[in-house]
Amino acid sequence: MKINVLAFGIAKDIFGKPSVSLELANDANVYNLKYSLEHQYPRLKQLASYMIAVNNEYALPGDTIHESDEIAIIPPVSGG
Amino acid sequence: MDNPFEQSIQIILQTDIQILAQPLNIQSCIDSVMLPESGGIDVFIGTVRNATKGKAVVHLEFEAYEKMALAEMKKIADQACEKWPIQKLLIHHRTGVLAVGEVPVIIAVSAAHRDAAFEACRYIIDMLKKTVPIWKKEIFEDGEVWVAAHP
Numbered sequence: 001m002k003i004n005v006l007a008f009g010i011a012k013d014i015f016g017k018p019s020v021s022l023e024l025a026n027d028a029n030v031y032n033l034k035y036s037l038e039h040q041y042p043r044l045k046q047l048a049s050y051m052i053a054v055n056n057e058y059a060l061p062g063d064t065i066h067e068s069d070e071i072a073i074i075p076p077v078s079g080g
Numbered sequence: 081m082d083n084p085f086e087q088s089i090q091i092i093l094q095t096d097i098q099i100l101a102q103p104l105n106i107q108s109c110i111d112s113v114m115l116p117e118s119g120g121i122d123v124f125i126g127t128v129r130n131a132t133k134g135k136a137v138v139h140l141e142f143e144a145y146e147k148m149a150l151a152e153m154k155k156i157a158d159q160a161c162e163k164w165p166i167q168k169l170l171i172h173h174r175t176g177v178l179a180v181g182e183v184p185v186i187i188a189v190s191a192a193h194r195d196a197a198f199e200a201c202r203y204i205i206d207m208l209k210k211t212v213p214i215w216k217k218e219i220f221e222d223g224e225v226w227v228a229a230h231p
Contacts (some may be wrong), residue, residue: 080205
């Protein structure tokens with residue numbers, strides 16, 4: 001399946017654009033997504049940490065991803 | 081002394097959570113949480129500091145994942161309302177370019193008694209900094225840094 005990953009903050013700088021599209025297995029989970037992203041964008045591994053959000057909620061590594069989901073990469077937040 | 085009328089007066093909790101690209105209005109934020117039943121209002125105003133670790137800051141840029149940031153702020157507001165007897169609660173956060181002295185965030189909480197207002201306000205800003213997907217970039221004379229991005 002083809003998914004689209006929204007990027008914010010430093011992740012947007014690393015991607016060089018506000019979103020990237022990615023090909024993943026149909027039963028892929030968040031862990032698989034992170035692995036694939038880090039393979040394509042090794043600079044992600046230098047971040048203090050980052051989370052994946054699925055449909056506006058923080059997701060766990062084992063959470064399954066669906067093609068219709070809104071997926072975003074959330075680098076360390078620094079609001080306030 | 082049971083007074084059924086008294087008991088039926090329930091202050092409906094109102095929360096006002098917004099992400100705004102325009103300057104925040106401190107006075108109107110305070111006014112909007114004030115109720116005749118309020119005994120106190122606690123307000124946190126975040127301001128853009130002129131330096132980080134001794135290095136002069138030219139300005140800051142704030143970016144938000146708006147839909148999720150609003151949802152996360154709503155969760156924090158709900159948690160605060162469960163923990164303390166709050167009357168009204170407001171969280172306004174800026175996005176865009178902010179100069180030194182400008183206001184990126186205002187949190188205002190009203191309650192019948194001050195303890196609840198103080199504690200809830202502190203809780204909300206502390207949680208906001210941990211979980212709400214908003215990012216701050218510091219722009220210096222000689223470069224720029226996304227805050228907290230790297231270890």
